[in-house]
Amino acid sequence: MYSFKNDYSEGAHPRIINALVESNLEQTPGYGEDSYTEKAVEILKQKIKRDDVDIHLFVGGTQTNLTAISAFLRPHEAAIAANTGHILVHETGAIEATGHKVISIDVSDGKLRPEDIKPALDAHTDEHMVKPKLVYISNSTEIGSIYTKNELEQLSKFCKENKLFLYMDGARLGSALCSEENDMELSDLGRLVDAFYIGGTKNGALIGEAMVICHDSLKEDFRFHIKQKGALLAKGRLLGIQFLELFRDDLYFDLARHANKMADLLKNEISRAGYKFLINSPSNQIFPILPDRLIEKLEENYSFYIWEKVDPDNSAIRLVTSWATKEENVLAFIKELKSVIDSEQ
C-alpha cells in the first residue's frame, strides 16, 4: 500500500535528520535563543531580502495561525477567508476559540481577489457587526491553486487601502513558489503581505513553520503570544536546525520542485489517459476526476482522499506528492491506473 494522502507521511529529508544527529549532544540555550535558530533567521532574512522582518519558528500550522491571528487582532476584529480556507474548515474553530469570527467568502478556486472581499467589507457597516481586519489567504491554496504576482499585488493594494492586514498561510508555500506557473519569490512576499509563514512540515522538515512578520505594528511582544499559546518550544533548536538546513542552500526549493515534478508527471499521464481535473492546480496537490469503479480498484494498492462526488459515477480524488515521492511510485501508480482501464475495455 503506497500513500498519496498527503505530504507528511514520512519523517524528514535525510539531510534534516542528519543535521539533528550531528548537533544532538551539543548544549544550547532553550526557547529559540540558540545559535542555530539565530543563523536560520539570518539566512531567511537574506532570502526575503529584508533585514527588518521578525521571524519566529513554530511547530505546526494551526498553532501558527491561531497564535498570529489572535496576536494581530483586537477582540472585535475578524478575519476574512475563502470558504476553503484551512482556518475555516480544518482547524476545529481554533480562531474562534481565541475570540474572533472568521468571515467566509465563497469562491471557486480557493483564492481571494479584491472583488470577492469588497462585498464583505460593505456588509459590515457599524458596531453591531464585527470589524473585518485581516485577510487570510493560503499559497498554495487548500485545493492546489497558486497566486500570481499580479494577483497578490492587487490584493495587497486593496488591503492597504482598506486598512486590512494581509496574512498568508504558507503551509505549502514551497510548492507554490516552485510551481511552473509561479512568478514570485520570497522577497515579493516580504513586500506584499503583512505576515506569512513558510511551511516546513509539508516540505521535508520533521516539523516546523517559520513565521515572518513584515508589518511593524504586528511585531511587538510577539514572543509573549507564542508562549501563551503553548507554542514556545523548550528545545527551540529543533526548529532552528531544520530551517538552517532547509535554507543554508536551496534544499527547501529543491524539495518543493521535486514534489511538483512528481505531481506534474501524475497530472500529465492521467490527462493523457483521458481524465479531467476538478481544478487547475499547478502545485503538489492534484484533483483528477475518475470513475468510481476505477477509484475502487486503485484503492486496493494506494491510499488517497476521495475529495468529492462529481456525478453519480465519478468522483474527484486528491493525490499529493512530496519530497519523498519517488518517480517509481508515480510510474507504478500510472501503470496500475492504465491497466485497470485496459481491463475494463
Next chain:
Amino acid sequence: MYSFKNDYSEGAHPRIINALVESNLEQTPGYGEDSYTEKAVEILKQKIKRDDVDIHLFVGGTQTNLTAISAFLRPHEAAIAANTGHILVHETGAIEATGHKVISIDVSDGKLRPEDIKPALDAHTDEHMVKPKLVYISNSTEIGSIYTKNELEQLSKFCKENKLFLYMDGARLGSALCSEENDMELSDLGRLVDAFYIGGTKNGALIGEAMVICHDSLKEDFRFHIKQKGALLAKGRLLGIQFLELFRDDLYFDLARHANKMADLLKNEISRAGYKFLINSPSNQIFPILPDRLIEKLEENYSFYIWEKVDPDNSAIRLVTSWATKEENVLAFIKELKSVIDSEQ
C-alpha cells in the same frame, strides 16, 4: 417625524412604569433574590406549565444569548444558525468572543428545518472540525416569519435524535405567539426546546428578557455564568417587577396582539394599494416593496429602515409596530402613502 424603525423607540408600557413607581422605595435583596422576581418566576412557570424549568432574568438579548450559549457549550462545540440569525449578523461576534463558532445555514425565510441542518452535520465529521451542538432559532425570526407547532416539533425531534440542544431566541416571542398564524403557546416551547427566552424589551418592558432553561443538563451553576458575563443585575428587582406586571394577567400577550394588529392593518392597506412584500411575515415586522421615489417621500415624515434594494427602482423597507403604535399613526402613514401615490399618477 414618526418612527416605525423598531419596537423599542418608547420607554415602557404605563402599567410597567407604574409598578416601578409603586415599589420604588421598598427595600429588597439584590441580584434577583427579591420577592418580585420570585413571584414573576412562579407565574412564568405556571404559564409554561412546568414547575421544573429554571428561569433567570436578563437585561438584553445579546447578553442573554452569549451567556446562555457559552454556558451550554464546551469549547469545541458550535452553534448552528440561519444566515439571518441575530447572533450571526448583529451581535458583533459576541458568541465567537466566548470561543464558539457559529455555523451559518442559508435559508430564504429565516427559519431552520431539519433538512437545512442535516448537511451541516454531515460535513462535520471529525476532530479537525468543530462539533455542532446547539441549534439557534428565533421566533419570530429576524425577518418576521414564525414557526408552526408542526415545524417546531419536527425540529425538536431532529435535534434530540442528533444530540443537539435546541435554543430559541424569543426577542419577539410575544409577537410570534400572538400571530394569527400561530398555533403554539408557551407550554409548547417548554416541551419542545431546551432553552428559550421571552423577550420583554421589544414588547412593553423598559428592559428585560426572561431565560427559561428546560433541559436539566443545562441548569447547573447558571447563575455563575450570568455573573461572569456581567449580567447579574444588582437591582434585580427591576426585572422582576416588570415580568410580574407583564405576566400577572395577560398584559404581555395583549401588547403583542396590539402590535400585530397594527402591523396587519399596515400590511392590508399597503397590499390594497397594490404593493407586494419581501416575505410573508405574520408578526409585528413587515417588509413591503415600494418604489424608491415613494420611499423618499415617506421618509420626510416617517423613519424606518430600508431593508434591501429589490430592483433598480424598488426597495423593501422594514416597518415595525409595537405596543405603543397607535391606530392613528398607522392610518396617517397609510393616508400619506396613498396621497403620494395619487399625486404621482
Next chain:
Amino acid sequence: MYSFKNDYSEGAHPRIINALVESNLEQTPGYGEDSYTEKAVEILKQKIKRDDVDIHLFVGGTQTNLTAISAFLRPHEAAIAANTGHILVHETGAIEATGHKVISIDVSDGKLRPEDIKPALDAHTDEHMVKPKLVYISNSTEIGSIYTKNELEQLSKFCKENKLFLYMDGARLGSALCSEENDMELSDLGRLVDAFYIGGTKNGALIGEAMVICHDSLKEDFRFHIKQKGALLAKGRLLGIQFLELFRDDLYFDLARHANKMADLLKNEISRAGYKFLINSPSNQIFPILPDRLIEKLEENYSFYIWEKVDPDNSAIRLVTSWATKEENVLAFIKELKSVIDSEQ
C-alpha cells in the same frame, strides 16, 4: 426589618423615576444615540472639564469593568489590583473569562501605591510571564477607604513612567468625592487616570454607570466592544435620562453627600458607644467591630453583612448607607444598639 446591607436596596431617587415617567412615551433612537444621552454626555464633559474624553453609558459595574479591561488590553497583558479589588474577588472571574490574568497585590487598606505595584512589575521580567499593563483601583475602595489627590497623582505618575494604564472603578465614586476627607473633583480624575467610571447604581440611579475614557489610545472602536459584550442597551435612553437627571444640577453629589452624612452619624454614635472600626472609611461604608452577641441581637431587626471574625467574641460588620437612608433609620438603629448594650450591663 431594615437593611444596611448595601446602597442598592431601593429603586431610584424620585427625581430619576420622574424623569423616566415624563419621557416615557417619547420616541427616541436606540443604542445610546438619543438626545438624552447626548445631553448627559455633554454635561459630564463639562463637569470633568475636558471636551476630548469619550463617555459611554453601561448598565452595571461588572459589565463595565470587563468590557473596558478586555478592550484596553492585548491578549498577553494583565491587570494589577489590590487583593480586595472587586474584579479579583466578586466578579466570578469575569476578567479572566476575557482572557486576562489579574495580579493580586496584598495591601491592608484597599488602596494601591507605587511601592505596592513595583515588586509585581519587577517580578514580570520576560515572555514566560504575562505583561502587567493596567492598574485597577477603586474609589472609594471595596472597604470604604478613599484616595487623596496626592496619592492619585503619585500613582498616575508611576503608571505613566511604567507605561501602565490607570483605571478607576467608580462604583462608589460619588461617596468618595463627597467624603469629608476628599480633596479631588471629577476634573482631577480626567487629568490623572486613563479611564474611570462614575457609578450610578449605588448612588440613586435605577441602574447605570458612566464610563469615561481619557487616554486617546483607548477610545477607538469602543462601541464595538460594548456591543460584543452584550452591554449596548437597545433603550439606551434609559441610561441617558438618568445621568442627565443626576448631573444637570448637583443631584449626584447631593445624594452621595447625604449617604456619607448618614454613615458619619452611624460612625460617630457607634464610636461614642465605645466601639472601634476595622478600617478608617470616610465614605458610605463603615466596618464597626462589635461583640458577636450584640450583632446577633441587632440582626433581629436589621440586615447587614458580617464582614469578618476579628477575635473569638467580636466581628466586624459592614453597614452601608445610601441616598435612601433616612436619619430616622440611623437613629433607630443607634437607639437599638444602645438599648442592647444597656440591657447587657
Next chain:
Amino acid sequence: MYSFKNDYSEGAHPRIINALVESNLEQTPGYGEDSYTEKAVEILKQKIKRDDVDIHLFVGGTQTNLTAISAFLRPHEAAIAANTGHILVHETGAIEATGHKVISIDVSDGKLRPEDIKPALDAHTDEHMVKPKLVYISNSTEIGSIYTKNELEQLSKFCKENKLFLYMDGARLGSALCSEENDMELSDLGRLVDAFYIGGTKNGALIGEAMVICHDSLKEDFRFHIKQKGALLAKGRLLGIQFLELFRDDLYFDLARHANKMADLLKNEISRAGYKFLINSPSNQIFPILPDRLIEKLEENYSFYIWEKVDPDNSAIRLVTSWATKEENVLAFIKELKSVIDSEQ
C-alpha cells in the same frame, strides 16, 4: 562553558534519535493514528496498569496544560495551584487566556496539601466568585520536591470529597518517580489522580509529553480540544516513536535515575563543602545556597540560574542535571567549586 541551566539543553537520547532515523522513510498515517503511537499507548497503559485510561501525546508542557485544563473546566470553574505552580508563574497566563482563573495558594515547598486548599474552598461561597474545580500539582514540583504516596492519597481523597479534579503536571515525573525518596509508581498515579502527563522533553525525548486521562468524564471529545489548541501534530509519529522507545523497556526510568544520581552527587559534595540548600529536593533540581563571590567565579565556566537572593552575601542557585549530564561534568564542577573555596581561604 558547561550548562546546568536545565534538562533540555541537548537534543535527545541517542536511542531516541536512532529510532527516528530507522523509521524515517516509512509512510504512516498522520495525527497520531500511526502504529508507533498505538504501540506506545498500549505499553503506557500496561505500565499504568489500567486499560481504560485515554492517552494523548503532546509536543510541550504549556500546550498540554492549557489544552487539558480548558477541556476539563466549564467557563466559571477555576484551577487551584501552589504559588510556585508552572501554570501560575511561567506560562504567560496561558490558562487565563482560555478563560479560567488560577487561584494561588502560598506554600513553602511547592506542594499542596488538603489543609492548604481548604481555605480557598471556604472562601469561594457563591456565584459572585469562581467555582474552584481542579487542583493542579506538579511532581516533581518546580522547586524539586516530590509527593509521597501518602500525601497523594490524602490529596486524592480530599479532592474526591470536594468534587475537585486532581491534575498532575509531570514535566519532571521521571525524576520524581526515580527519586530515592519516592514510594510511588505510574500505576499509583492512574489510581490517585484524574489526569496527569508524563514528561518526555525533560527526560531524554527530543520533544513530547504523554497525557493520561483517568477520569471517565474528562475523556469525551478530547482530540477536538487538542486540534483546536493547535496541538495535534500532523506527524504524530514523531511523538509515538519516542514514547515507544522510552517505554518499550525501562529507558525512561533509567534516564531519570541517572539524572537524579548526578544531582545527588552534586548535592552531597556541595553539602560536604559546607553549604546548605534552599529546600530539600530529592530530584534532578537542587538549590544550593552559595556566597555571591563564589557564584560569580563559577559563572565563568558554568551556566545556571540564580534563583533568589538569600541574604546580602549569599544566593540560592539552581543546578539541573539530566540524562545527558556526565559524571565528569559534575566532578569538574565540584573540583572548580572546591578550588575557588580553597583559593579564597
